């Protein structure tokens with residue numbers, strides 16, 4: 001059997017990330033069935049939780065492979081969009097699992113973007129106190145970020161990802177070919193998390209991105225494969241150092257997110273896509289870093305150039321500190337009632353910073369209401 005592209009090294013919870021590209025005739029250089037068997041072990045029942053947008057394509061293909069392995073499949077379709085990361089959808093999934101004879105030996109297979117991955121992952125973590133699960137990400141964002149690392153969960157109206165758990169998958173299966181049907185807006189949204197890795201811990205990758213955002217926008221297969229591999233390597237490295245965000249190392253993956261999550265929640269989930277909000281949040285964080293004299297103004301210029309080249313939004317006209325600050329106060333990095341931010345030192349290096357004056361946070365938010 002071929003070797004996985006990347007291993008997430010977490011001791012007994014270690015798992016492979018396969019990065020492959022299926023061919024025009026539907027064949028794949030790596031066999032899904034044997035990879036599944038190798039990572040999951042014995043399985044007679046799978047709960048296939050999938051996004052409605054890929055029901056007739058990727059989800060159907062996965063279902064056929066599982067059926068060919070003599071695995072009984074329970075299909076659960078989730079409506080597309082951020083609002084599906086909800087208590088109501090989770091309850092529907094739990095009840096369908098209960099009604100279909102799901103037991104502790106069943107395996108959840110999440111097929112879709114970050115919404116389905118986070119939701120199905122939490123359903124797996126919580127049903128009968130924990131089922132094995134597999135991630136089959138079908139968006140750029142889910143391939144480079146959400147399918148790796150085991151953060152699962154749902155939103156509450158007042159806070160993103162407020163209920164969830166750390167629950168690692170048995171394997172991550174990335175077929176870059178599935179991106180061919182992804183709408184441009186969702187592809188561009190995923191680019192924010194790709195660029196994030198360059199700023200937080202991989203300066204060489206950031207330089208590569210400066211020259212290659214055009215090829216990525218055209219979905220050049222080699223460029224895509226490089227960006228996905230490099231991003232997954234970054235994520236796997238950070239997660240292996242700090243699986244449950246206890247030492248602070250994993251918190252670097254939250255660069256821009258304190259602002260981003262407040263934008264998403266105050267706008268109403270799904271109005272500003274997660275990656276779009278992350279891009280705007282990265283701009284706010286860079287401005288705050290400059291105001292705190294942690295990084296030079298040139299960092300913001302470099303970051304702006306790459307985000308702009310990727311066609312990401314950089315301003316949020318509705319940005320209102322009075323609305324955002326109460327939501328930010330519920331950020332998961334808050335410690336002893338105080339906000340903490342991931343702020344840049346230089347390209348490729350960021351730090352977790354507490355004691356940030358509120359007036360500087362407000363200035364950073366207000367500066368991103370318009371391009372200046």
Ligand SMILES: NC(=O)c1ccc[n+]([C@@H]2O[C@H](COP(=O)([O-])OP(=O)(O)OC[C@H]3O[C@@H](n4cnc5c(N)ncnc54)[C@H](O)[C@@H]3O)[C@@H](O)[C@H]2O)c1
Nearest residue numbers: 053080113114115138139141142145146151178181182274
């Ligand atoms: N767990 C984590 O570590 C982590 C990391 C980053 C983001 N997230 C979460 O991920 C979510 C965003 O994920 P996303 O950007 O993948 O959004 P998404 O899951 O909403 O998918 C984006 C859109 O693409 C459609 N789609 C999915 N695959 C498709 C395909 N192959 N072809 C055509 N359409 C397709 C979906 O129907 C949806 O409309 C947010 O909820 C965010 O909080 C989680």
Ligand SMILES: O=C(O)C(=O)C[C@@H](O)[C@H](O)[C@H](O)COP(=O)(O)O
Nearest residue numbers: 145149151160161250253254257332
């Ligand atoms: O994996 C992580 O850790 C991240 O922070 C990755 C983020 O891109 C992602 O959006 C994550 O869901 C945010 O986590 P949260 O703990 O702030 O909800």
Ligand SMILES: [Zn+2]
Nearest residue numbers: 193257274278
């Ligand atoms: Zn994110």
